Amino acid sequence: MKKSIPIISLVLLTILSLFIGVQSIPIQDIFQLNETQSLVLWTTRVPRTISLVIAGATISVSGLIMQHLTQNKFVSPTTAGTMDSARLGMLVAMLFFPSGTILVKSLVAFIFAFLGTVLFIQLIRVLPGKNQLMVPLVGVMFGNIVGAIVTFFAYQYQLIQNMTSWLQGSFSTISKGNYELIYVTVPVLIICYLYAYQFTIVGMGEEFSISVGMNYKIVHLIGLLLISVASSVVLVTIGGLPFLGVIIPNVVSLMLGDHMKDTLWMTAVAGSIFLVIADILSRVIYPPYELPVSLIVGALGSFIFVILLVKGAKK
Template sequence: MKNHSMTELPCDSPSQSVKKNNATALSLFGLLFIFISLIISIGLGAVLIKPSVIIDSFFSFQNGNIEHQLIREIRIPRALTAALIGATLAVAGTIMQGLTRNPLADPSIIGITHGSGLAIAISLAFVGSGSYWVLLLWSFAGSAIGAFCVLAFSMISRDRISPVTLTLAGAALSTLFSALSTGIALYFQVSQDLSFWFAGGLSGTKWLHVFILLPTVIIGLTLALWISRSLTILAMGEEVATGLGQSYQKVRWIGLISVILLSGAAVSIAGSIGFIGLVIPHVIRLLVGPDYRLLLPLSAIAGAFLLVVADIGARMINPPFETPVSAVTALVGVPFFLYLSRQKRGYM
């Protein structure tokens, strides 16, 4: 009998080996683009800062220099937060597409993000603004509720439902959570506090957010990579995966925990930012194929780059005012979503 541990995946075929060899080069180029975009993000804003001043602030920081203070306390935390949130949303979307075998899955589309928003609204109404850590825990709880609802629906109906129908169910769930959030905000007069999470933005981010996101990204990505091979096999079908000795329940729970961590942390800091988890996995899949061992890390890199660039655009569209970064990502994501929803092909 053939050893399951030695079973070849589609991504191990010779036709995929070239893409696998190119993954390292793509990662290096992606990291380079992220570095360049971070420098641009630090320099651009209501006050333009020269690259020489940015470099000088790194190596010879002057506490009395206003530009150096601006760079260290505002610009750098914001740029790093954008990169980390972009990575979390991209990885969460990649995992959800793998778990549900739904090419339209994205935390902002199928209810997970809005579940966090509802939990935050409840927290603001009954607990108050309080500590950010309390808000973070509420966001995790809301993300968990949304994720459980989506996975429960996919488990009950998985062989009798199309990806588009599942996405419509998720959209209905998002609408319900959003309506409940709005009702709670209006009744308890916390609309102004909650409006930030509905708009989605990165203004006001601090080093605290970076220190929270960094371990969250590491833990979430580690869990995702742990099940990456199983996700690749799962794309071949649950029956095939079971026949190859894969524990679907184990993969589902580990993936669910990863999505809850990533989505909950992102929403608690930046609010509802959509479509990164939808667009990025498909773009990366075209470059490296269906191997989740490559999809997940490269999606994290591409997501980080996309949100940093989107945040730059949000600040430059109508200076000195800021456009919500969620509006910028929607300009890319909505056409892509409509294109995918019209496709009649199965999930790749």
């Protein structure tokens, strides 16, 4: 019964998400909607809610995998430079492929996200002692350097406004016809589940992985590829969602432990719940206007992140 509570909560929240917004859609009138209400529901509300559920699960699971690959609880795509590297890829796509499709932009973002993540992994390998708090700080600094490069060239080529509006984490522009790329992350989540046991072993270190007969480098590479695909797709379709990949895996691991086979599904569900709640808040705090959901996620996430950092420093 306890395991069904998160699922039931997510279902109820997704239903609630369908009926909250500037355009009133009374839940009691669901079977007798007028033309405008029906258009809003199927063109924007349903795609938006689906995107919320998938993006929340994807970023949370990506953070969980990255924490196992780096053996650090405070690492995620947003604190390891992955998202910033994907942003650099987006800038390159805008400069060299200005008329390219969203699929082309996603491919370029994926390549840069993967290369940036590999570079971050190499950086932390040379860190002395690999302090739990030092690794995410190095990741944040690395991400800030990449972000500064992106901002500089975006200003130089007058793309800063385009970049900012494109990459700001918001679901207000999600509609039928411009969000379907996010479905690419669904098979990524399935593969993550299939490799959950391997990622758990990899999280115990290279020597242990090799001792039990596992090809550490191959599994590590698969993990990095999955993270890069997921991060780039979410960035291109939704934008940045700070701290989500850090706080959700940590909170879930406090309750269920560190074995990915046991925690991955709950991490995905909890990430979806958190993002749906954040998006609902973004719609009701200052009606009829919407706040960017990244602002809500960042505010709540940074508060929880600081608590997790303090707890980690005490251990």
